[in-house]
Amino acid sequence: MSAIPVTMKDYKVxxxxxxxxxxxxxxxxxxxxxALATAGKHPKDVAVVSGIGCSSNLxxxxxxxxxxxxxxxxLPVAQGIKLANPDMVVIATGGDGDGYGIGAGHWLHAMRRxxxxxxxxxNNEIYGLTTGQTSPTSLVGHKxxxxxxGNIEQPVNPVGVALMAGATFVARGFSGxxxxxxxxxxxxxxxxxxSFIDVQSPCVTYNKLNxxxxxxxxxxxxxxxGHDVTDFNAAVQRALEWPTKDPAGKEPIxxxxxxxxxxxxxxxERAYQVNANxxxxxxxGVSAEQRKELLAQLY
Amino acid sequence: MARTEVSIRIxxxxxxxxxxxxEIFGKTLSRSGQHVYAYNSYQSVIRGGxxxxxxxxxxxxxxxxxxxxxxxxxxxKQTVDIHAATLSxxxxxxxxxxxxxxxxxxxxxxxxxxxxxxxxxxxxxxxNPIMANTVAVGAAMAFIKAPVGKFKSVLxxxxxxxxxxxxxxxxxxxxxxxxxxLDKWGPxxxxxxxxxxxxxxxxxxxxxxxxxxxxxxxxxxxxxxTPATSIGQFLADNGPDLGIVVKQCEDEIAVINMAIxxxxxxxxxxxxxSGGGFALMVEAMSMAGMLETPLVVFLAQRAGPSTGLxxxxxxxxxxxxxxxxxxxxxxIVLAPRTIAEAYEASARAFELxxxxxxxxxxxxxxxxxxHFETEEEFPMESHRIDRGLIWTGQNGDxxxxxxxxxxxxxxxxxxxxxxxxxxxxxxxxxxxxxxxxSDVRAGLxxxxxxxxxxxxxxxxxxxxxxxxxxxxxRVGPKNAPVTLVSWGSTHGAVREAMxxxxxxxxxxxxxxxxxxxxxxxxxxxxxLSRERYTVMVEANYTGQxxxxxxxxxxxxxxxxxxxxDGEPFWPEEIVAKVKSVMKxxxx
Numbered sequence: 001m002s003a004i005p006v007t008m009k010d011y012k013v014x015x016x017x018x019x020x021x022x023x024x025x026x027x028x029x030x031x032x033x034x035a036l037a038t039a040g041k042h043p044k045d046v047a048v049v050s051g052i053g054c055s056s057n058l059x060x061x062x063x064x065x066x067x068x069x070x071x072x073x074x075l076p077v078a079q080g081i082k083l084a085n086p087d088m089v090v091i092a093t094g095g096d097g098d099g100y101g102i103g104a105g106h107w108l109h110a111m112r113r114x115x116x117x118x119x120x121x122x123n124n125e126i127y128g129l130t131t132g133q134t135s136p137t138s139l140v141g142h143k144x145x146x147x148x149x150g151n152i153e154q155p156v157n158p159v160g161v162a163l164m165a166g167a168t169f170v171a172r173g174f175s176g177x178x179x180x181x182x183x184x185x186x187x188x189x190x191x192x193x194x195s196f197i198d199v200q201s202p203c204v205t206y207n208k209l210n211x212x213x214x215x216x217x218x219x220x221x222x223x224x225x226g227h228d229v230t231d232f233n234a235a236v237q238r239a240l241e242w243p244t245k246d247p248a249g250k251e252p253i254x255x256x257x258x259x260x261x262x263x264x265x266x267x268x269e270r271a272y273q274v275n276a277n278x279x280x281x282x283x284x285g286v287s288a289e290q291r292k293e294l295l296a297q298l299y
Numbered sequence: 300m301a302r303t304e305v306s307i308r309i310x311x312x313x314x315x316x317x318x319x320x321x322e323i324f325g326k327t328l329s330r331s332g333q334h335v336y337a338y339n340s341y342q343s344v345i346r347g348g349x350x351x352x353x354x355x356x357x358x359x360x361x362x363x364x365x366x367x368x369x370x371x372x373x374x375x376k377q378t379v380d381i382h383a384a385t386l387s388x389x390x391x392x393x394x395x396x397x398x399x400x401x402x403x404x405x406x407x408x409x410x411x412x413x414x415x416x417x418x419x420x421x422x423x424x425x426x427n428p429i430m431a432n433t434v435a436v437g438a439a440m441a442f443i444k445a446p447v448g449k450f451k452s453v454l455x456x457x458x459x460x461x462x463x464x465x466x467x468x469x470x471x472x473x474x475x476x477x478x479x480x481l482d483k484w485g486p487x488x489x490x491x492x493x494x495x496x497x498x499x500x501x502x503x504x505x506x507x508x509x510x511x512x513x514x515x516x517x518x519x520x521x522x523x524x525t526p527a528t529s530i531g532q533f534l535a536d537n538g539p540d541l542g543i544v545v546k547q548c549e550d551e552i553a554v555i556n557m558a559i560x561x562x563x564x565x566x567x568x569x570x571x572x573s574g575g576g577f578a579l580m581v582e583a584m585s586m587a588g589m590l591e592t593p594l595v596v597f598l599a600q601r602a603g604p605s606t607g608l609x610x611x612x613x614x615x616x617x618x619x620x621x622x623x624x625x626x627x628x629x630x631i632v633l634a635p636r637t638i639a640e641a642y643e644a645s646a647r648a649f650e651l652x653x654x655x656x657x658x659x660x661x662x663x664x665x666x667x668x669x670h671f672e673t674e675e676e677f678p679m680e681s682h683r684i685d686r687g688l689i690w691t692g693q694n695g696d697x698x699x700x701x702x703x704x705x706x707x708x709x710x711x712x713x714x715x716x717x718x719x720x721x722x723x724x725x726x727x728x729x730x731x732x733x734x735x736x737s738d739v740r741a742g743l744x745x746x747x748x749x750x751x752x753x754x755x756x757x758x759x760x761x762x763x764x765x766x767x768x769x770x771x772x773r774v775g776p777k778n779a780p781v782t783l784v785s786w787g788s789t790h791g792a793v794r795e796a797m798x799x800x801x802x803x804x805x806x807x808x809x810x811x812x813x814x815x816x817x818x819x820x821x822x823x824x825x826x827l828s829r830e831r832y833t834v835m836v837e838a839n840y841t842g843q844x845x846x847x848x849x850x851x852x853x854x855x856x857x858x859x860x861x862x863x864d865g866e867p868f869w870p871e872e873i874v875a876k877v878k879s880v881m882k883x884x885x886x
């Protein structure tokens with residue numbers, strides 16, 4: 001997109017992240033930045049949109065356009081930016097409460113729409129900013145401030161939901177594998193269509209259960225295991241592996257599924273044939289001819 | 300003397316084709332040089348129940364829904380039961396005696412029954428029983444000597460895309476109706492001056508949509524909700540070919556957040572809903588205020604509370620609009636009175652939104668949104684578009700500070716994609732460059748100052764916007780004994796009531812609010828305080844505009860006429876109120 005080479009430095013801002021030392025979100029920030037730079041995207045062409053929560057502060061920590069919106073509303077805002085200004089590279093970020101809880105409805109519909117945007121969810125299985133309540137992905141039995149006797153609800157299976165909802169790029173990353181994560185995010189950004197990336201991003205302060213070590217004992221890389229990303233049924237089988245009640249269960253990370261043939265929402269939107277970028281439209285309003293045509297139907 | 304104005308009412312059950320029949324009739328008149336006002340009274344059902352469509356047409360502009368019927372087309376018995384009392388002297392009732400058993404005794408004296416074999420006549424031309432409506436319309440047209448050629452042209456446009464034989468069958472059915480009616484009863488004493496002048500015949504929602512198009516709106520999102528849905532439908536039909544992205548979303552929360560995203564992204568952006576949907580938008584309204592993204596929200600009110608009466612009228616959402624959102628932020632509220640004003644307010648809303656970078660709510664109500672009226676063509680191409688303060692990084696713009704503290708409170712914004720314009724619009728309190736002051740800096744002395752500066756900056760916009768507010772319109776004699784105060788579509792009933800009172804020798808005045816907020820307090824107080832005896836007329840229970848005016852100016856009215864039965868105001872109700880008040884005033 002840009003003729004000038006882009007480096008991670010171009011994304012640097014003065015604001016230092018306010019996350020706790022060791023927070024998994026640092027890896028996600030590094031991954032997003034590295035992916036954007038590697039993909040050659042210029043900060044002027046990038047918008048990062050978040051909701052509310054610790055992880056949703058992310059847009060402030062890199063140089064880009066963006067909106068730090070309301071709790072659960074990152075996706076509608078991100079889609080609005082993309083629909084209005086389709087030349088922007090749009091990335092939505094947030095946490096598991098933001099995306100799978102309060103914003104779950106938007107998440108489902110965004111996936112079936114297949115707009116060309118990337119959604120990165122920093123999943124720590126806990127509500128961190130509100131100091132440690134249960135989340136939609138908390139495992140059964142997890143004792144939190146709001147479930148002092150252990151969570152009794154089944155956790156959401158984000159990858160499974162994404163596959164069923166029609167996301168055309170579905171992956172899971174792990175903050176403990178920063179390099180692999182950056183690659184996944186880059187592939188997500190480069191994917192034409194909706195890319196969904198669930199990231200196991202440990203909360204070092206309020207989640208003493210799903211720690212880095214705990215994940216390290218369980219994760220394995222799908223690509224190393226020879227998984228075929230074009231095989232939907234195989235992706236579903238892998239998705240069902242996690243979350244699991246099996247104490248010895250394994251957690252697949254990497255790309256589960258990528259479908260390349262499906263047209264994006266933008267490719268099917270009729271308005272772009274007339275007006276390739278509604279935000280930057282040179283001429284707004286109507287001509288006398290257009291007025292006549294519009295009003296003709298009302299006689 | 301032949302009458303130059305006629306009111307026709309068509310009644311039946313949902314699914315009988317009442318509305319489309321009425322629309323065809325209305326269009327026939329509007330293509331024949333007549334002014335028309337049409338109102339569709341319906342229910343929240345797809346089949347059954349009772350619906351009626353009122354068409355009032357004539358040589359002069361029609362101020363309001365017709366209360367009387369000169370011709371009643373009764374597609375079922377219930378129609379006669381309900382509407383018999385509205386029949387004017389000499390009115391005719393068209394019905395099929397096979398389907399509708401009428402007792403002449405239940406009708407007012409002088410009403411002419413016109414039993415016709417509607418279904419039998421229709422059957423000859425089409426197996427579709429709905430064609431009986433066309434036979435009835437033919438009869439009504441014969442009674443008022445409406446030009447058949449115009450009717451034909453409407454049918455061709457309405458059904459031409461389907462099949463030529465549908466048009467043909469309709470025409471033959473209409474001709475059968477005309478012939479039968481003329482043979483049996485002949486025309487009535489109407490002399491409408493038919494001619495070849497044509498005027499657009501449209502609803503308030505279509506006018507709102509046209510205003511948005513004229514203003515260069517390029518993004519519109521919505522979720523279907525009566526009575527706002529047809530704004531989105533008109534734009535869905537016409538928008539894409541004009542380069543407008545129209546998006547139906549999963550819920551109203553997505554609707555407004557997407558519209559805010561589109562606005563941030565640089566588009567002229569709007570969304571629309573009714574009260575229940577607006578309630579879901581409240582949190583994001585406040586965000587638009589905080590991010591300072593321009594945004595136009597159409598709110599077509601219907602009768603609440605809760606799901607309320609989804610297809611009925613009310614002005615019950617003003618207080619929700621005024622209180623919509625956590626915390627305080629500037630907002631602008633417009634409430635057009637007529638279809639022409641709906642067009643104008645809609646287009647103007649986009650200018651105000653860009654100028655003040657804050658949400659503008661355009662409030663209509665079911666009657667304004669959904670009734671049809673003939674209008675002169677809107678001069679859409681001459682609307683002047685001004686996107687307000689935009690930073691481009693050129694022409695010595697200087698470094699970009701999105702939330703720069705300025706005298707007007709408005710700071711330059713940027714269209715994403717602009718070099719060196721990067722910023723994060725934060726729903727948290729932020730510094731001039733958009734940096735949060737809500738977490739690690741919150742409560743520290745410099746952040747406290749930033750908070751105050753940013754609040755002052757945002758809220759200052761109210762003072763500027765106040766200068767843009769249109770004053771209410773006052774009509775009537777200077778020293779009127781009674782002054783009616785109203786807003787929105789109530790205007791029509793008020794004006795008709797004034798005309799009726801004048802015929803009885805009573806001249807009252809009317810003050811009608813067009814823009815609701817921010818109010819020019821001193822001017823409003825002065826204007827209202829000059830009146831001798833004021834009656835607040837509102838379609839709600841608690842007098843929401845009255846309360847707002849009182850809060851803003853300290854003024855309150857002498858008397859009130861509040862209506863919340865879901866029906867539009869009937870001028871007779873206002874006339875009766877004024878007459879009862881006159882007794883008091885003169886005592």
